[in-house]
Amino acid sequence: MANGNGKTGIGERIKEANEKLWGSQVAESILRPGSPFKKGYSDSPRNRSYVVMNNVLYHLHPVKVKRHGVKLSYTLCLGGLSFFLFILLTITGIFLMFYYTPSAETAYADIEALSTNVAFGSLVRNMHRWGAHLMVLSVFLHMSRVFYHGAYKPPREFNWVVGVVLLFLTLLLSFSGYLLPWDQLALWAVTVGTNMAGFVPVVGNEVKFALLAGVEVSGATLLRFYVLHVLAFPFILVIFLAVHFWRVRKDGGISGPL
Amino acid sequence: MTEIPESLLRRSAEAKAKALGLPVEQVLAEMKGEAPPTPPPSEPEPAVQAEGSVAEEMEESAERSAEIEEAVESVDDDPAPAEETAVEPGAEAEPEIVAETEADVPPAAPTEAPPAPTPEGDGGVVSSPEGEGDAEDDGGDVSSPEGEGDAEDDGGVVSSPQGEGDAEDDGGVVSSEDEPAHETEVEPAAAAVATAVEDRPAPAGDGDGAGSGNGAGNGKVASVVSTRPTVPPKGTPEGVRTQRLLTVVKARAIQTVKAEPTDKVNTWPHLMLMEFGALLAITGLLVIMSVVIHSPLLEPANFNATPNPSKAPWYFLGLQELLSYFDPQIAGVTIPTITGFIGFWIIPYVDKNPSTRPSDRKFAIALYSVFLAGAATLTIFGVLFRGLGFNWAYPWQDGIFFDDLRDWVQFE
Numbered sequence: 001m002a003n004g005n006g007k008t009g010i011g012e013r014i015k016e017a018n019e020k021l022w023g024s025q026v027a028e029s030i031l032r033p034g035s036p037f038k039k040g041y042s043d044s045p046r047n048r049s050y051v052v053m054n055n056v057l058y059h060l061h062p063v064k065v066k067r068h069g070v071k072l073s074y075t076l077c078l079g080g081l082s083f084f085l086f087i088l089l090t091i092t093g094i095f096l097m098f099y100y101t102p103s104a105e106t107a108y109a110d111i112e113a114l115s116t117n118v119a120f121g122s123l124v125r126n127m128h129r130w131g132a133h134l135m136v137l138s139v140f141l142h143m144s145r146v147f148y149h150g151a152y153k154p155p156r157e158f159n160w161v162v163g164v165v166l167l168f169l170t171l172l173l174s175f176s177g178y179l180l181p182w183d184q185l186a187l188w189a190v191t192v193g194t195n196m197a198g199f200v201p202v203v204g205n206e207v208k209f210a211l212l213a214g215v216e217v218s219g220a221t222l223l224r225f226y227v228l229h230v231l232a233f234p235f236i237l238v239i240f241l242a243v244h245f246w247r248v249r250k251d252g253g254i255s256g257p258l
Numbered sequence: 259m260t261e262i263p264e265s266l267l268r269r270s271a272e273a274k275a276k277a278l279g280l281p282v283e284q285v286l287a288e289m290k291g292e293a294p295p296t297p298p299p300s301e302p303e304p305a306v307q308a309e310g311s312v313a314e315e316m317e318e319s320a321e322r323s324a325e326i327e328e329a330v331e332s333v334d335d336d337p338a339p340a341e342e343t344a345v346e347p348g349a350e351a352e353p354e355i356v357a358e359t360e361a362d363v364p365p366a367a368p369t370e371a372p373p374a375p376t377p378e379g380d381g382g383v384v385s386s387p388e389g390e391g392d393a394e395d396d397g398g399d400v401s402s403p404e405g406e407g408d409a410e411d412d413g414g415v416v417s418s419p420q421g422e423g424d425a426e427d428d429g430g431v432v433s434s435e436d437e438p439a440h441e442t443e444v445e446p447a448a449a450a451v452a453t454a455v456e457d458r459p460a461p462a463g464d465g466d467g468a469g470s471g472n473g474a475g476n477g478k479v480a481s482v483v484s485t486r487p488t489v490p491p492k493g494t495p496e497g498v499r500t501q502r503l504l505t506v507v508k509a510r511a512i513q514t515v516k517a518e519p520t521d522k523v524n525t526w527p528h529l530m531l532m533e534f535g536a537l538l539a540i541t542g543l544l545v546i547m548s549v550v551i552h553s554p555l556l557e558p559a560n561f562n563a564t565p566n567p568s569k570a571p572w573y574f575l576g577l578q579e580l581l582s583y584f585d586p587q588i589a590g591v592t593i594p595t596i597t598g599f600i601g602f603w604i605i606p607y608v609d610k611n612p613s614t615r616p617s618d619r620k621f622a623i624a625l626y627s628v629f630l631a632g633a634a635t636l637t638i639f640g641v642l643f644r645g646l647g648f649n650w651a652y653p654w655q656d657g658i659f660f661d662d663l664r665d666w667v668q669f670e
Contacts, residue, residue, distance in 0.1 A: 052524075063524065068521075148616075184661075
């Protein structure tokens with residue numbers, strides 16, 4: 001490893017360290033066969049398959065996809081983007097939860113403090129809010145794309161239904177998050193929104209009462225919306241997401257070209 | 259027995275020839291039955307014992323098949339490779355078809371398959387015989403005799419016999435778990451063999467599914483036979499590898515075989531690259547948006563001061579707009595219930611038109627487009643054209659009453 005003057009060059013040292021690192025038992029045990037980071041990885045059809053099937057996340061995908069499905073113009077990645085936005089929202093949401101107390105007395109002050117006193121607090125809050133709007137939009141556009149491709153036709157009928165459930169859950173998530181800043185906008189937007197729910201025949205008032213934990217928005221509503229927003233709805237959404245993804249594969253992958 | 263396309267045979271022959279080190283022409287002739295089978299080179303292999311070693315065995319077979327696989331996969335990137343090909347087996351077992359998937363096996367072997375003890379495919383090969391079986395193999399190429407069931411296997415190949423059987427196995431071992439062995443027996447005479455064109459035995463080779471196997475055959479499995487029986491059949495000469503059988507199905511199960519070749523590309527790197535690009539783009543967009551536009555935070559909530567106008571979140575503003583036209587019972591209930599709850603859910607069950615071509619579904623597309631345009635118009639009206647008291651207002655005259663964007667463009 002020595003160069004001309006008997007010293008080891010920095011480049012060589014890095015290379016050596018790299019080899020040691022990726023060839024170590026620890027790295028070997030972490031990386032499954034086919035990982036591009038694994039020592040001795042080569043680009044072969046077999047490894048291309050391994051990359052996908054030996055990774056818990058990539059494994060959502062089949063090893064091979066129809067060629068037209070890879071084209072950006074076919075799906076515009078809308079479904080994937082919706083999912084990715086959901087992940088982004090989860091991450092930013094967890095960050096926000098550290099600084100927020102769901103009580104009528106402190107909620108507003110918490111948001112104010114978050115925007116001014118917390119490092120990146122304002123940025124994260126903005127990302128969470130705009131990300132939520134984008135998600136509503138992308139889920140809706142995804143649905144429209146699926147409709148225009150007729151991708152809900154047999155055998156994919158049920159997955160369409162699951163998708164519609166996901167759309168409603170997305171709306172509910174967004175709506176329940178709307179109240180949390182506890183400012184005038186939040187209070188009255190939710191008042192208007194829940195009033196509309198009250199117009200549903202037969203169960204309208206019951207639904208409204210259950211949502212609001214009372215006949216009108218109050219501190220109890222805030223706690224209720226908070227729990228729904230950070231736990232209940234995401235929990236249900238993840239279950240439906242799992243079914244949705246699973247059915248995409250089971251129903252034969254992405255639908256055919258027009 | 260349908261004629262197997264020459265190109266297909268050749269491809270298999272090339273793979274086999276490569277694995278065995280024989281001339282291609284000789285193997286090809288052999289496959290066509292024009293030449294006596296070449297005895298496979300004896301390769302001592304320890305008798306595999308029962309479950310524990312299945313994983314190991316798969317690993318090994320995966321390695322052995324690597325070359326075959328590569329030989330076959332090298333055509334992958336051609337524009338329209340006949341990746342999925344269906345072979346229509348006749349009423350009798352066709353030794354050649356099976357043989358082509360296994361490089362070192364005497365062609366006559368498949369008929370020995372039925373007595374195989376357990377429904378453990380080791381690395382598996384696909385066949386989705388009856389009814390709507392549509393075998394899909396992520397890793398390799400598969401024969402998909404008929405229709406739309408879905409046998410799917412990430413690693414190897416799978417059998418999804420009889421329609422609804424939907425077997426998936428990542429590790430490559432597929433079997434019908436609840437199926438007692440006796441039910442998987444197939445009368446040898448009536449057996450037909452469907453094969454996958456490419457043999458990719460369980461590249462995962464990690465024992466994920468080894469042992470029990472986790473295919474779900476729905477109790478209707480015609481049979482999935484251990485591709486390398488743990489105990490070699492009697493009369494097998496020492497050192498000769500026993501047959502890797504794909505699957506055995508009842509002959510009458512296969513009447514017509516229809517499978518369109520599908521043009522596929524590897525998820526890695528093609529799809530992943532796209533997705534990663536999309537992910538970066540949306541993250542970038544979101545970060546830029548978040549730096550430039552601030553989330554609104556108005557005065558603290560005050561029950562005694564109703565803002566004028568009070569607007570719902572934007573995705574409900576279309577609904578609120580409707581409420582200003584109609585009686586709440588109609589706008590708040592009937593329209594959203596019909597379009598939203600019921601309308602969307604029943605679309606796939608109402609639309610009986612099987613075609614997905616836009617020219618065939620003008621009505622559906624028109625209807626949805628009207629809905630889209632209507633929803634968009636109402637929402638835009640609600641967002642921009644509603645001022646004090648939710649009365650009509652022109653944004654260029656009266657300003658925009660939409661608090662979500664009150665702090666629009668505020669640089670830090």
